[in-house]
Amino acid sequence: MAEKFCLSNPNLTDEDHLYHIALSTSDNLPQRFGDVKYVCMGGKERRMQKFAELLYDTLGKPKNSELTEQPTPGHRLKNISQSGGRYCFYKVGPVAIVNHGIGNPSLSVVLNEMLKLIHHAGCTDVSFFRIGTSGGLGMKPGTVIITKQAYNGLLENCYRQVICGKEIRYPADTNPQLAEDLLKCAKDFKIEAIAGNTMGTNDFFEEQARLDGAFCEFSRQEKSDFLKRAHDEFGIRNFEMESCCFSGLCARANLKCAIVCTTVVNRLERDDVTADKSLLEEWEFYPQQLVAEYIKRSC
Numbered sequence: 001m002a003e004k005f006c007l008s009n010p011n012l013t014d015e016d017h018l019y020h021i022a023l024s025t026s027d028n029l030p031q032r033f034g035d036v037k038y039v040c041m042g043g044k045e046r047r048m049q050k051f052a053e054l055l056y057d058t059l060g061k062p063k064n065s066e067l068t069e070q071p072t073p074g075h076r077l078k079n080i081s082q083s084g085g086r087y088c089f090y091k092v093g094p095v096a097i098v099n100h101g102i103g104n105p106s107l108s109v110v111l112n113e114m115l116k117l118i119h120h121a122g123c124t125d126v127s128f129f130r131i132g133t134s135g136g137l138g139m140k141p142g143t144v145i146i147t148k149q150a151y152n153g154l155l156e157n158c159y160r161q162v163i164c165g166k167e168i169r170y171p172a173d174t175n176p177q178l179a180e181d182l183l184k185c186a187k188d189f190k191i192e193a194i195a196g197n198t199m200g201t202n203d204f205f206e207e208q209a210r211l212d213g214a215f216c217e218f219s220r221q222e223k224s225d226f227l228k229r230a231h232d233e234f235g236i237r238n239f240e241m242e243s244c245c246f247s248g249l250c251a252r253a254n255l256k257c258a259i260v261c262t263t264v265v266n267r268l269e270r271d272d273v274t275a276d277k278s279l280l281e282e283w284e285f286y287p288q289q290l291v292a293e294y295i296k297r298s299c
């Protein structure tokens with residue numbers, strides 16, 4: 001029998017309040033969530049709601065889903081964490097779908113609580129996925145990047161976490177087999193996708209070498225030198241803002257993870273994101289299609 005996922009924190013007890021996702025150990029976690037095998041996360045609430053509805057159809061309306069009492073077209077699923085007011089959370093068959101907001105701090109909070117949820121629920125064989133958007137480095141917008149290694153803004157392949165006034169570095173790599181399987185789904189769906197390294201920063205503007213933020217005290221030459229170095233020396237193919245924390249905490253918990261991000265701009269050409277809404281929605285849909293297909297094939 002597969003081993004139950006177990007966090008190593010000795011302070012965890014049978015009573016726990018997952019404050020930001022509005023759940024606690026008195027909410028029948030093993031009965032409601034013990035079958036979860038996939039946790040899918042992404043920044044926006046709307047994207048994750050749409051993804052949950054897509055999965056509900058793709059997986060043939062699985063019975064072990066949490067449904068809303070007042071369904072409307074495209075809104076059949078219950079937002080389990082609605083009363084928390086911070087994140088949305090849907091359950092579709094063996095999949096938990098959650099949004100994480102922008103950046104490592106917002107992700108870290110909900111990821112800690114999702115890890116505690118699967119611990120208390122006694123889940124087995126769980127994989128984590130981030131489906132997101134990113135700025136491509138030399139990539140045609142709409143290309144999907146499946147992250148191999150995450151680098152922070154200092155071009156270090158790690159997640160830096162401050163604990164009791166000290167900084168600890170955790171490796172920030174994803175699972176190669178998941179990446180390969182997702183690339184295969186992309187090929188079958190004729191979605192342009194590559195495996196590459198990702199830079200996960202703590203800022204959208206200056207840390208990603210954008211000249212068009214509220215502030216900028218570096219030159220165009222410094223910007224292009226940095227982008228060239230990231231591309232040529234470190235194999236960076238896209239920028240986003242959660243890959244280090246996501247891969248760092250999943251690895252720390254001994255869980256497999258994948259990061260699948262579409263690109264919405266080619267940073268070698270411009271800084272601002274100018275594509276129209278329908279094109280952005282189309283590009284944003286590609287990672288959802290790939291991860292939904294991967295889950296359908298593997299569950």
Ligand SMILES: O=P(O)(O)O[C@H]1O[C@H](CO)[C@@H](O)[C@H]1O
Binds near residue numbers: 044240
């Ligand atoms: O599309 P999502 O998942 O939000 O991710 C990307 O978009 C946000 C910035 O616009 C950052 O959170 C970045 O990581």
Ligand SMILES: O=c1cc[nH]c(=O)[nH]1
Binds near residue numbers: 134135136204264265
């Ligand atoms: O350029 C981009 C686009 C999306 N998200 C980012 O963090 N950077």
